[in-house]
Amino acid sequence: MAEIRMCESFELFNLLNQCSCVSRLAEINYLCLIDAREPQDYKMSHIITAKNAKMDSESTFLLPEAVEVDSMQHVVVYDSNTSVLHGQDRAVECAQELAKASLCPVHIVRGSFQRFSALYPFLSTEKIIYTIMELENLKTYPVEITAGQLYMGDEKLCMDSSIPKDLKVCAVISISDNNTLESIKGNQTITNIPVADSVVSDLYSSLERICSLIGSHINMASRVLIVSRHGRSRCSAVTIAFVMHHLKYTLEEAWKYVLKCNPNVRPNTGFLQQLSDWELHTMGTKVTDISGPHFY
Template identity: 50%
Template structure:
């Protein structure tokens, strides 16, 4: 039995936002999202890609026959407002049935639909069935590094007005050699860090400047977005540098945090070495062994 865990709204948001070439929601064994509310509320509005739970005549949850639960990477269930395993309700009932056959812990969304849809209203939908082509055409959102404050992603997301509007972004950090987007975003606070994605490139020379800029934005209540061309190397290194400075994280803690938010993040080896030096500067000592295979 894999057990069950609580899932914060930001965790589900990031699960829904993972992508490589296409949204990871196109992968058949990636996410099974179950809405355990009654049919009426579900048909009115639910989280995108969620399926409505089915129950037998005795009120027992019916495991979806067309889903390979045992091989599903994420199984997340929610009802209206369950927030604790001490609560009773359909989400807990679903989770208890699913954990018996799941390989991974079943997630119960903390606060249910009410809390998630209040924070991420743009994920509300009435659509119940998606074709593969429709899933491939989905435009994933940037991952959320600090809830409601800091996001990380790529050029396409930074150029999408709907994403900028939905996330209420007011500050942009462009970590790339390309500056064209900067000139197009005159209504935003913009910082451009001109650097190549090369093991020889100097990213650390901008760590302090970016940390000061971001801290100022966050202290003013602004939401900021760090992006690079593919949202994998340069922006993830910069996000780690900020976490190490702002929250006093070690490099390992910052690495684990960003990887949890974006599974395919990967700073190049030169940036890893620069982050190690930054850890020494911030912590006063080297804590993380970057010679380990994880880095």
């Protein structure tokens, strides 16, 4: 039987917004998202792509039809407002049935639909059935690094003005060798840090300024979006540096934290070495061995 754990709303948000060329929600074995509320509540509004859990005549939750739970990478359940693992909440009872078949941990969203829909109303829907093409073309958002504070993504995400608006982003920090975003009209302040995605580029000398800038926005309750052209190398290096600075994480801890938010990110080897130097600066010593295979 798989373990049952709680997860935060922003963790589900990040799962819903993973993307390679298209949304990962189009992958049949990627995410099993189950709404354990009453059918009438589900039909009124639910989290995008969620399936409503059905019960048998003895009020026992059934495994979802046409879904191979044991092959799923992620299994997530929510009800109306469950926040603990103990008790007879619908999400807990449903998770217990899913855990019998799942090979990975089953997660229950803390605060469930009530909290998630309040934080991300734009990810609630009445739509029940999707074609593969519709799933591939779902709008994706930047991943959320620290809840309600910091986001990370690629430049294209800023081209759609509704995305920063939905996330209430007030400041965009662009790590780029051009000023692509300068012409974009919006209510966000845009700061461009001119750094090319090259192993010989100097990012280190800008990290103090960037971390201070992000921190000042967050202290004023302003949300920040960090972007680079592809959202893979430069913005992830800056995000890792900020997590090290803000949360006092080692390089390895910050690396794993950001990788959990978006498994596709990879700072280039030059930036990795500069992050190692940044660890020395922030912690007074180099704790992390960057020669390990998980850094490449």
